[in-house]
Amino acid sequence: MNNNNRNIIFGAFILLLQLAVFNNIHVGGFINPYIYPLILLLLPFDIAGWLLLVSAFFLGLIVDLFTGTLGLHIFASVFVAGIRPFFIKFLSSGKIDPGTTINFKQHGIVWLSVFISVIFFIHHSVYFTLESLNLSGFGYTILRIFASSFISVFLSLLLLFLFKDPNKK
Secondary structure, eight states: OOHHHHHHHHHHHHHHHHHHTGGGOOBTTTBOOOOTHHHHHHSOTTOOHHHHHHHHHHHHHHHHHHHTOTTHHHHHHHHHHHHHHHHHHHHTTTOOOTTOOOOHHHHHHHHHHHHHHHHHHHHHHHHHHHHHOOSTTHHHHHHHHHHHHHHHHHHHHHHHHHTSOTTOO
C-alpha cells in the first residue's frame, strides 16, 4: 500500500478515534486530548496551500459538528494549517523533497516530537483561548493548554509508533 493511501486510512482512523473516544475524555475537567490535528501533519509537506486550508476547514467542521463548538475547531485547524509550512521549512532547514510526509526513519523521534509538540501546542492554545474568552480563568486556561497538549502529543506519537509502516525501519 502506498504512503498516501496508508495516510488516508490512518487519518480516517484518527478522526474516528477522536470523535468516538477522545471527545469523551475530560480528565479532571482540564485535560481534553485533541489528536485530530495529526491528520493535517500527515499530509505531504509540499501540498498546495489552498488544499491544506480547505482540508483543515473541513476537518475542523467535522469535529465541530460532533462537539457542538460552533467554529472553534475550524478556526484552530485553519490557523495551524496556515502556520504549518513555516514550521516545516524552519525545522527542515529549507530542504523538502517532493511528496515527503512525516515518518520516523527520515525525521527521527526528536524532530517528530518537536514538530508535533509545537503544532499541537499552538492548536490547543488557539482552541482553549477562544473557548474561554476571558482573563479571569487565565491560569486555568494555561493549565488546560499544557496538560492537554502534553497528553495529545504523547497519544499522537504513540499512534504513529504503533501504526508506522512496517516496511520502513
